[in-house]
Amino acid sequence: MDIKEIKSLIKMIMETDISEFELENADEKIRIKRGESQEIVHYQSPQQVITTHPMATQPEVVPAAGSPAALVPAPAVEKGESITSPIVGTFYRAPAPDAPPYVEVGQVVEKGQVLCIIEAMKLMNEIEAEYRGTILKICKENAQPVEFGEALFIVEPL
């Protein structure tokens, strides 16, 4: 299927009230799903899988199989694992207001190393790393409230 064919297929579907459409043959498979204000188009060929999630009501068109990645932005796939808060409280990056933060992005942390403090009911709870890894992202800002299960750090295990 080339781009023109895909475009006219989408146009045709938009003119009906079809909400989901799938077409498969020996070489290709295309699935078009309409959900409220979003169109999701999945196009799969033996070589590549391309997914787009356009925001507006207009459908975006997927390039044909084999072309290099001139893609519309796909959601970034997050690497690493998240470290979540085991309690409800306030997140602090450092042991004291004028002290340096426990960790920075890019830093390698060892198992048992303190990553941050969560203050709950006047008690400072140290949150430790459960394994060796690299800090990819710090998800909360200093002095922000956190709830149970909320992501604090994204860490790539080493």
Place this chain on the structure above:
Amino acid sequence: MFHKILIANRGEIALRIIRACKEMGIKTVAVYSTADSESLHVRLADESICIGPPPSLQSYLNINAIISAAELTDAEAIHPGYGFLAENSAFAEICENCGITFIGPASEVMRLMGDKISARQAVTREGVPILPGTKEGVKDGNEALKVARKIGFPVIIKATAGGGGRGMKIVHSPAALPNAFATSRAEAQAGFGNPEVYIEKYCVQPRHVEIQILADKHGNVIYLGERDCSIQRRHQKLIEEAPSTVSTPELRKAMGEAAVRAVRAVGYNSVGTMEFLVDKENNFYFMEMNTRIQVEHPVTEMVTGVDIVREQIRSAAGLKLRYRQSDIKINGHAIECRINAEDPVKFTPSPGKITAYHTPGGLGVRVDSFVYDQYTVLPYYDSLIAKLIVHAETRDDAIKRMARALDEYIIEGIKTTIPFQKRVMASKDFIEGNVDTGFIERAVLE
């Protein structure tokens, strides 16, 4: 008045409290376990904080997490609902120490009235009748036998720290007593961590009639009539009504005034319920006091027109009661069915996804529920999913209305107690008002 209240509960009572707060212009904070993230109380509150994983001990009973959540959101008061931490005096005390208003009685009053032995002593001082029985825990087998002979068999041995119908043994003869006494102590230790037991006269086929009281922080106390909760299975209420079929204006006044006297004497404030046993001669005996809002409060709301949760919040905020005793009138009759996610014959829990849901409506029908179509009933918490309440001019009309409403109620995908409650509404005994606490056992055996 409070600017913001945190609701330390879930399910239908959390929704009930949020509704009252919304109507009063008070902002609401919901707390929830990870299992409840799609729950209605979370969606309808202004703010919500996840406080833990599904098990209650780590979430809805997690005092640190709840107080933390209140501090993070600047909530000035916490409403504990019923169950969970509602009658936990340590929690009430921690709130007091943290400068957060606990919507309920003061911690030391809760402690006094929550302990069955000290409560019995406190009410006796005010001339409230109690079942003949021991005023303190019974120390040993010899004393137990002496006491039981004095009271007169049959007697019931109860754990001081027990509740919810657990830790109770009926003894019909002196020969059976020593063994029953020893076993009760062992069971009480195992079940509640406290082996202390006391002995009371056992009322055969008693009615469970309770008085709703409302008190402010200025010494004003009134009663809002009675409820009859005699339809119980293993001491768990399934159907409640107001007024009671045994009630007369004189009995209501006597019980109500006794409750008010006792409650005023201990310095109680907020809402509470005094439970009585009523025997065949209409003698009433104090059983225990529940120092919280109760599941069945809607039947009292329907017959008196008083919004009990709103008045509870107003009282906690230090406002005086708006009603005098003479303002309270009982109009018509109300019945409530507790719809549990349980098998209607075996009463085993039936969690799962509700695949079709449609509530009844029409004149005099009220549904207090937090479930909705496609909602998944969780296995972690109690099985109450809805309360169906009807109000009508007479008891007969209320029964017909409840039967009609139960017929209209559609809950598919899980089992519920609705078929059982329909049978009760059609039963001759219920219609004639022959309800005592043995009702369900007899019905189930038929």
